[in-house]
Amino acid sequence: MQNKWLSEAFKGTMPNDFQGKIGWQSPSNIALVKYWGKHGKQLPQNPSISFTLSECRSETFITYEKADSFSFKFFFEGKENPAFGAKIEKFLLENQEFFPFINQLHLKVESRNTFPHSSGIASSASSMSAFVMCLMDLERFLSLRSLSTVEASKGRPIELDLQKASYFARLASGSASRSVFPKMALWGATDCYKGSSDEYAAPLENDIYPVFKTYRDSILIVSGETKSVSSRAGHSLMEDNPYAPARYAKANENIKNLLIALKSGDLDTFINITESEALQLHALMMCSNPSFILMKPNTLNLINEIREFREETKIPLCFTLDAGPNVHLLYPESEAEKVEYYIKNVLADYCDRERWIADRVGNGPKKLL
Numbered sequence: 001m002q003n004k005w006l007s008e009a010f011k012g013t014m015p016n017d018f019q020g021k022i023g024w025q026s027p028s029n030i031a032l033v034k035y036w037g038k039h040g041k042q043l044p045q046n047p048s049i050s051f052t053l054s055e056c057r058s059e060t061f062i063t064y065e066k067a068d069s070f071s072f073k074f075f076f077e078g079k080e081n082p083a084f085g086a087k088i089e090k091f092l093l094e095n096q097e098f099f100p101f102i103n104q105l106h107l108k109v110e111s112r113n114t115f116p117h118s119s120g121i122a123s124s125a126s127s128m129s130a131f132v133m134c135l136m137d138l139e140r141f142l143s144l145r146s147l148s149t150v151e152a153s154k155g156r157p158i159e160l161d162l163q164k165a166s167y168f169a170r171l172a173s174g175s176a177s178r179s180v181f182p183k184m185a186l187w188g189a190t191d192c193y194k195g196s197s198d199e200y201a202a203p204l205e206n207d208i209y210p211v212f213k214t215y216r217d218s219i220l221i222v223s224g225e226t227k228s229v230s231s232r233a234g235h236s237l238m239e240d241n242p243y244a245p246a247r248y249a250k251a252n253e254n255i256k257n258l259l260i261a262l263k264s265g266d267l268d269t270f271i272n273i274t275e276s277e278a279l280q281l282h283a284l285m286m287c288s289n290p291s292f293i294l295m296k297p298n299t300l301n302l303i304n305e306i307r308e309f310r311e312e313t314k315i316p317l318c319f320t321l322d323a324g325p326n327v328h329l330l331y332p333e334s335e336a337e338k339v340e341y342y343i344k345n346v347l348a349d350y351c352d353r354e355r356w357i358a359d360r361v362g363n364g365p366k367k368l369l
């Protein structure tokens, strides 16, 4: 329990005229070493590492107004969306000890994603991290309002505490904990990284070779259908998966070796671990009970094409997969021209209506309002 953040929670009186609107955008992320299996209150069974993306992001606005009790409405892309609103409301109510001030507020949350609906891209990491950034900003604003003018003029930190944001985002959706940091993040305790924790992610930006800060992620849309297994159900299937102990041991070994490769710029090891992690994630789903096959024929066609192309050209590109059929093609920016030509001329034929999204490593959340 992070008592530090519990004791920091704003418990003062809310000014009667407290109202306004704030907005943040936050990106999605793509895991290289996968988080698959959790315990306790959203704690991971193994550490994970991801690239923070840039173009696939959520933009969230909160309009707030003092009220006698908590009330809440959620709109997604202009329409009220009670199903998604219920997830955010549950997160707020379950964790209200951290946000006691919400009991005096009416909140209207409006969110949109920059990536298309039917792209099969999970949005919980971007949407939950954007929401948490708004909530923390709202609390900061409230604390500032309650200070006297003299105290306020002494100034308060302008930057939000990203470790705290990561902690709250993790409570809302595990992978969201990694989205608050620029470039790359590590979530989960490991002896190989000082300061790592199961409770929040850590920024990796200063521990990676420059080439990784330039990485592109071209997301090849094999199918835009929503996933047939939610990540929530997927994590709980790991509880009875006979290969779970071996998986968690392997993930820890992959974290150790990937951290070394990221630091030294060893692209062969990076490729080897990244592809093996993607295939392990899908293998775990294939051997859970009930089992799921989330790859489509064109997922396999793309994997084979990508491996052949790498063999022939020696361009260090590789693939990873999320818990779905779409393929994330990862490569350094210096190879972008050749790889994009290859996507347009060969790989796009395997995509749903030739769709792919050009994304890249990004800088994390940004204040919009």
Ligand code: PMV
Pocket (backbone or CB within 6 Å): 030, 031, 033, 034, 035, 036, 048, 122, 124, 173, 174, 175, 176, 231, 232, 281, 322, 323
């Ligand atoms: O954060 P969740 O509960 O949506 O789980 C994410 C699981 C994967 O995307 C498959 C892997 C990961 O580490 O992001």
